[in-house]
Structure formats: structure tokens, C-alpha cells
Amino acid sequence: MSCTDSILGIEGLEVQRVDRGPIIHVWAKPKRRLDCIYCLQSPVRIKATHDRTLKHTRQGNQLMVLHVRVPKYHCLNCDRYFRHPIQGIRPRHRATECFRLEVFEAHDGGVSQRKLSVTHQIGSATVERWYQYHVKKRVSELSGRSCPLILGIDEHFFSRKQGYATTLVDLRNHKVFDVVLGRSEPSLRRYLTRLQGRERVQFVVMDLSETYRQIVQKYFPNAKIISDRFHVVRLVNHHFLKLWQQQDPVGRKNRGLLSLMRRHRWRLSEEQKINLGKYLDQYPILRSLYFAKQQLNTLLLVKHVRAKHAKKKLIKLTQLISQFAQSPAKTLAETLQSWLEPIVRMWRFSKSNGITEGFHTKMEMMSRRAFGFRNFENYRLRVLAHCGWNGVINRV
Template sequence: MIAHEYCKNVNNKTIAREFGLSQSTVERIIHERFHLKIKEALNYPAPLMIGIDEHTIHKGRTFATTIADLGNHRIYDIIEGKSLTQIERNLKRYKNRDKVQMVWMDLSSSYRNIVRKCFPNAKIVADRFHVIRMIQHHFMEFCKQAQQTIRWQRPIIHPLRKKASNLTPREKQTLHQLFELNPAIHACHTFKEQLCDLLRLKTQNIKQCRNNLRKLKEMMDSLTHHAPAEMKKIGITIRKWFTPIIRMWHFVQNNGITEGFHRKMKLIQRRAYGYRNFQNYRLRVLVECGGFNR
């Protein structure tokens, strides 16, 4: 009953008063109950579809790595820090690692190497959000180099980052005036929008993927031979992550589930005013985000 009340976000002080116990007793009961529950729950094999990403604790001073079960929309595990050795050691403890089918992740070469070692039969899929963000980042860096005043003009920066189809008439007029003064930004903006639209496609069949593949290769050649230095970096990254990126076309899923849980983890941290003990933090996250309190 105490554990059930805690899962409804009732604080320890209120629970202690309701059951006539001390707060330390309530805390001990919750820990014992949840440790047992999580120990039983983590005995199930590694999920078939995994999302891996990092998040911060204590305002960026401490990191943790999130392992999400994307098929069941829950957190499978939290690993302390982002040390490659520590992450690899923890992942190799999972049962049936060889049966993991898909792993969604951002464009991190370190995570990719770990996944290849620990999940040898899994296919790596790049997370669409991070791919689009990478393109936007290099495009904005080019714009700031092409016209120095842009970096201090928020009314221009926002429309440049925004999807072209979502622009308001006022934002379109702002960009039109910018493009008249700087045609190079106009050309790169048009190219950026075409590339992002291509990468946003989902659930494509084999014939559609072949057409998309041809278009993407043509764009990569343009970036390699004709684009400014900052835009060339987009082509270099796409070339390094070519196979995980083109796999995005087959699926609707992405690592957004993991990012959503990161938001919930921030709320857990705020409610407790931060955690000094990582095991306590991991316990709370697994209880509230691991599907154990359903």
C-alpha cells in the first residue's frame, strides 16, 4: 500500500503521517519493495527495439545513458555516466543481446561502436530529429559566415530555421528581403529545405527508397563539389552515416520516445530537488518510467 501511494506521487512525509510511521521507515519500505520489483523485471531479455541516448543530471555536471524499450514505450535501464567502457560493460550483461533487431540513436560514433560490439545482429537507425538538427546547425553557421549581422537578428534567425511550409506571410517577406541582398543564402536555404523534406519521408516501399536513394546521392555530390565549406560538412556526415540514415525511410519510429522520457526524468529530478546518489535516481526513474507501476 505504501509503494502504491508513492507511485501516485504522494510524498514520503504525507505517507508517513497517513500510516503512522516515520519517514525513514517509509523510505526503507519503498526502497526494498522497488528493488525487488526491478530485480524481477530486469530479468526479461533485452528489447527487440532499443533507443539509446544520454541525458544530464545536476545541471549538466553529471551524465547518464538511457536505454529505452521502444517497442513497449518504457525505460529498460539507466547507466551511470557516459564512459564507453562502463556502458559497454553494462550492455554486455543483458540477456539475448544477439536478438536485438534495431537500435535508434543520434549521430554519435562512440555509441555506434558500442552498439556494434554489444548488439552484433542489430541494425542501427539514425534518429530523424538529430539528422535534421545537424543540417540546420551547419546551414545556420554558413548563414552567419555569409552575413555577420544575422547572428544578432532573431527575427531573421527564426524563419531561417523554420520549415518553409510553416512560414507566416510576414516571415516569408523577411526572408525574401534577405535573399535579395544575399543570393548565396537563398540557394543554400532552398537546398536545405529539399534535403530536409527528403529525409523526413517515412514508410517508403522499395521502389520509393530507390528513387530517394538516387536523389540523396545527387545531393551528396553537390555538397561535395559545389557547396561552401560549412555546407560540405553536411555531406561528410551523411556519407559517414549513409546506411543508418537511409534506414529512416522504412520506419515511423524514432528516438522521440527516449527524449520524452528525458523530459519526465527532469521532472523527477526537480521534485526531489536533485539526487546525490545515482542508485536512488536510477531506482526512481525505473519505477516511474519502466512500466513497473502500471
Template sequence: MSHAGNILGLPELEVERVDRNDSIEVYARPKRRPSCIHCQHPKVRIKATHERTLKHTRQGNQVMTLHLKTPKYHCPQCGRYFRHRFQGVRPRYRSSDAFRLEVFEAHDGGVTQRKLARTHDMSPATVERWYQGQCRLRLSEMSNRPCPRVLGIDEHFFSRKRGYATTMVDLKNHKVFDVVLGRSELSLRRYLRALPGKENVQVVVMDLSETYRSIVRRYFPNATIVADRFHVIRLVNQHLLKAWQGYDPEGRKHRGLVSLMRRHQWRLTDEQRENLGRYLDDYPVLKALYAAKQQLNRLLLLKSLNRKKAKQLLPRLLSLIEDLAASPLHRLARTLKSWLEPIVGMWRFTKTNGITEGFHNKMEMMSRRAYGFRNFENYRLRVLTHCGWDGIINRV
């Protein structure tokens, strides 16, 4: 019985007896008297004793209930009274910290509140209250986290009533930094003004959104804007497919041809390249646009270039954009010219918003599992608990 306290996870306990029926009833008392918590006097006397009953983990399929004899002490030196304090048990709580953590981890892992209410002999409302309490505890640990140096910004859909939310991700440590309701400068203004450490942000990765670009320029003055490579290449493909619609509407509907037109040329087999070439021979202008698109994508996919190499490639990119300006893809050329500096930034940096999109997928699964969220703060609480910073900083 000397190791019973360690087995229970509550040290300094002496187990008197254990009863097993529908549940496990453990009767225990403190091993020794503590010093006075007020004056640290080593000798105190027991004034009275009462029994605390609390739930403490599950053993197999049975809930363990602890019956703790809790002495009330009197200190002869300072004359003050205090009750015995058990490690892992908070004052006036009817469950141990281990039991609450067990419920939290089970619900966090996907077990429903209704199931936990049956297995742990509690109400679904209590499960939700404990879960939010643990989430807020984790969230409080993130309150003093530094503003990330490499920040990813993107929007995602929250609800039809509340609209969109903005996700900010620490791309260096692969953690969600925060989620804010809204995607306009007006809705984000209050949050961004109070955000500490904005001057420490060095790189912001984003899609080709004018709204987010103006927000970054205003609130992150020291940050370099880098366009997300996926969104830039997708924009090029969209403009090409739209121009294709004007030359051959029927061919544009052919899924096989659409797949070939979208792919990078070096990923086509010899047979696919030959079939696509025969089709493009009938449309010389479309063939020229396709060739320009392939050249442009080759430039856009370059990364980790030094300043000298990027400076050498810049005239090629500008020349290609000028050629597109005199073609049916003139709107694409205007967009690329407007976003030239963030696009060139893709050559210097390897970070993209792929991490952010992955978190959006995880957020959608969380929302589905909860059958949707009405309260945005509850949604934000869960997102930061699942995807937020865990206190570990990647300095590599």
C-alpha cells in the same frame, strides 16, 4: 463476522473484537488448524499461543492494528514444531504486506516521506527502506528480461560530480531497458560485456554520436544503426543558421526571421512565404542554401519506404550532398556523408528516439521531486521502477 477476514484482506481469520479509539484495534485468531508443514499430517495440537501485533492498512484516517493470536503447533507424527502462518503476513514482520504496499504506492505517487511518517505512524527512514525493498522486488522480476530487438540509446545528465548516464530504451514496448552511469566506451565496457542477448538486437536508434556508433558496432554486431530523425534535421538547421550569421548578422538576430528560416516551407502561410522570399532576394547565396535545406529536409522526413523506393531516392540524396560539399555548408555535407547509411535507414524504419527523450523528461521530474540524487544506484532503482519493463511484451 464470517466475512471479516475477506474484508480485512487476510483470509482464514476469525475476528473476536474491534476497539476504536485513536486507532482501530482488531483482535483475531485463526479459524482452523493447518496440517503439519513438514510431513502434511492432518492432526496437530496447540503447544502454546502468543500474540503478534502488526499494522494493517488505513481505514479513513486511522491506522488499523491487528492483534493476532498465533498458535505454536506440535505434530505427533514427525515430532516437529511450527507456528501458524498467515497469508499476507511474513514471519517476524510487524506489518502486513498490504500495509507495506500501501506505503509504497503512496510514496511512489508523490507523497513525501515526512507526510507518510505522520499519517502512518512510522519513521521516514522506514518509508525509504520499504520503498527500496519494493523497488528491488520489481527489479528482480526484470532480471531475466530479454534484450530488446529495437533499442534506443541516448545520454542524459545525472549530476555535476558523476557526469552523464546512458539510457537504453526498448522502443518496441516503450520501456526503459536500463540506465548505466557514463557515456564512454570505457565506462560502459564492463556492463556491455556482461549483457546477455546482445546478438538479438536488430535495430539501434541513436543520435549522430561517434562514441555510441563505435559502441554499437563493437557490442551489437547484428544491429542496424538508424539515425534519429530529430537530431539529423536539427543538425541541418544549425548549419544553415550558422552560415546565415556570415551573410547577415543583424538579420540572424531577428526572432521572426529565425522562426521562418527554421520551419518547413510547406508549413508557412502565403504571407509568411512572401515575406521570407523578399528578404532572401537580397542574399542570393543564402537563398540557394535555404532551397537546398528545404529539399534535404523533404528527403529526410520520408519513412516506411521499401527497398526499391529507397534505392531510387538514394541518387537524389547523394547529388544534394555533393552540391552542399561545394557550398558554405561543406561541413554539413561531410557529416551527412559519414552518416549516410544510418540516415538512409530512417527511410526504412519509423522508430525514433522521441520515446527516449520523453523518458528523459520523466527522469528529470523524478530527480526534481527527490531534490537530486547522489547515489546512482538509488536513481537507477527508481527509474527502472517507474519506467522499466512491467512483464508485458508487445508482439504486435
């Protein structure tokens, strides 16, 4: 490959003439005659040639148009016909693969169809078509990957018509593994039974949802469930606010008090502590509930604990739960008791569904930018292409 030929970046082509106007025109042809692609014998004759005009990558803000003379061969040995295949140029396309990739990458990075149709001189429908083509290619590159070892499961809203979807996230690699329409066992059954390598999953992080717990126990037999810290703390706070409502409906509506009650104890200043103390003195039951809740939250926020320490903390936690069981917070105690194991596991790990929630925000933005998706499959392709893929599309 000579210097001028290598600028084209297409193997096997020889540049014959270059015309640099407002558009760069390059005339090229294959360097040598090929052997027969069917019988691999050499004597082929050129039956005809045809000219192909293709858009190629832009150079210095100028569009490059490639004119290639492509020979059509006839094999004298096996009497078959074939065209000269050129790497990076696919049959019937009017742009090289490099050019299509360039358009895709620009559009993916946020350049609008309108702008691209000016700079690259293609229609906006073409930009859309090429975009879809590459998104599909990205997703197909993902199809062979195996089930993640640490899985995050959560639901998110898809559309008013089709309802909720379930997100499966690879928490170790910070990638969306898949999105599936539905959040109940019957709607996920088909997907989950076909899922390859389910038994490899070691841990599943999820919120305190009974449906998901049953799904995980059924379809991921070797996985241990870890509850998500954020959701557990939220559940506790939610229950506490309800109890407060029962004890003192007027005080519950006071925004200043609400802010003090919700905060962690260590975030309060001395003055705020005194103010809160004065209020709580009027309601002894609420007072004891408040302090129990604070203790519980402190316990729940612990992470990276060794097994020995976890045992000590477990004793404390069970004591607190039994204390709650005797109080008006009976339902909370029951829920915590039934999720005791996943909550205790939470101490040993730092993984949480924060990543999953972050992806949900990103997916929401994608959905909004597209003015909503009607077709779930298109949505899934888009999500996987943006949140699940981490490589380079192989040129050609």
C-alpha cells in the same frame, strides 16, 4: 472462510472479536493446527503461543489493528519446532504486507510522508523504508526480462560529479530498459558484455554520435542502426546557421530573419516568403544554400516509405549531398555521407528517439523531486521503478 473472516483478506485466519472504536481492533487466530512443515506428519503439539500486533489495511478511513495469536508447534515425530506461517504476514514485521503495499502505493502516487504518518500512524522513516523496499521489489521483478528488439540509445546528464549516463529504451513497449553510468565505450563495457540476449536486438535508434555507433557495432552484432530524425534535422539546421554567420554576420543576428530562415518552407505565409526572397536576393550563395537545405529537410522528414520509393529518394539525396560537397557546407556533406545508411533506414520506419527524450524529461523531474541523487544505483532503481515497470506487485 466465513463472511467476517473474508473481510480480513488473510487466508487461514479466523476472526474472534472485533472492536470498532476510533481504531478497529480485530482479534484472530489460525483456523486449524498445521502438519509438521519438515516431515509432513500430523502429530504436532502446541508448545506456546505468542501474540502479534500488526497494522492491517485501513477500512473506511479507520486504521485496523490485527491481534493474532500465533502458535508455536513442536513435532512429536521429528522433534523440531516451528511457528505457524500466515500468508501475507512476514516474520518480525509489525504490519501486514497489504498495509505496506497500501503505504507504498499512496507515497508513489504523491502522498507525502508527513501526511501518511498521520493517516497510517507510522513514522516518516518507515514510509521511506517501505518505499525503498517496494521499489527494489519492482526492479527485481524486471530482472528476468530479455533485451528489447528495438532499442533506443541516448545520453543524459546525471550529476556534475559523475557526469553523463546512457539510457537504453525499449521503443516497442515504451519502457526504459536500463540506465548505465557513463557514455563512452570503456565505461559501458562491463555492462554491455554481461547483457543477456544482445544478439536479439534488431534495430537501434540513436543520434549521430560516433561513439554510440561503434558501441552498437561491437556489442549488438545483428542490429541495424537507424538515425533519429530530430537529431539529423537539427544537425542540418545547425550547419546552415553557421554558414549564414559566415556569409552575413549582421543578418544572422536579426531575430525576425532568424525565425523565417529556421522555419520549414510550408509554414511560411506568402508575405513572409516574399520578404525572405528579398533578403536572399542580396546573397546568391546563401540563397542556393537555403533552397538546398529546404529540399534536404523535406527529404529527411519522410517516413513509412516503401523500398521502391526509398530508392528514388536515395538518388535525390545523394545528388543533394554531392551538391553540398561542392559548396561551403562540405563538413555537413561529409557527415551525411558517413551516416547515409542510417538516414535512409529512417524513411522506412516511424520509430524515433522521441520516446527516449520524453523519458529524459520524466527522469529529470524525478531527480529534481529528490533534490538530486548522489548514488547512481538509487537513481537507477527509481528510474526503473517508474519508467520501466508495468505490472502489479504480487501480494506476498
